[in-house]
Amino acid sequence: MRFVVRVAVNAxxxxxxxxxxxxQVRLIPFAPGEGLQVALTVLVVGLIFALVNTxxxxxxxxxxxxxxxxxxGLISLVINGFLLWLTxxxxxxxxxxxxxxxFWLTAVAALLIGIINAVLGGLLRPRKEERSRR
Known part of the structure; x- marks a missing residue:
């Protein structure tokens, strides 16, 4: 379940x-409708990015x-940019x-993706009391 949430947050x-x-994202040509093309393309790219990161x-x-x-810790900018470039x-x-x-714009984009992932990951993470009930 965590991996699915991670893919959705990455997307x-x-x-x-x-x-x-x-x-820039080039859309998957075989999906019907532009909204579905964007969603499907971003989800697949998010999946690939999650796999590359993992x-x-x-x-x-x-x-x-x-x-x-x-x-x-500043090398993390370069490493995250490299992983996004690899994706x-x-x-x-x-x-x-x-x-x-x-590359440096890609590194800044990777930094922004990391910030968004941290914020959304913190919001979507189960609380400690919810984890202790399981």
Whole structure:
């Protein structure tokens, strides 16, 4: 259930950030209706971004622990930008998906996605008393 919420939050954050010129989403051509195309495309890109963060991001962040210490955590901007760029590269193989511009604009977009994920993740996380009842 957490992964589904994470994908939905990622999709919403990517949709919000695509309003900036740094990221663009090319729509899935086979979905009926433009609203459904946008929703389906953003959900699939959010799923791919969640998988990239889970599988590759965990390894990269673990290996980069000395850089986190050396830069006082500022390397996370570069790593998150890299993971978003990697998501764009993966979806670039199809006629739809995420398109990025300059790397630093992509890093800023990844920072905004991270902020939106933190806020929405905090709001959607079950409360401690709800967890203790289970």
């Amino acid at each position: 919403f954050a990517i949709w919000i950030v695509t309003l900036l010129p740094a990221l 599988l590759i991001g965990t390894v990269v962040k673990f290996v980069a622990i000395p850089l986190y210490i050396l830069t006082l 764009a590269v993966i979806t670039e193989n199809w006629d739809w998906g995420l398109r990025t511009g300059e």
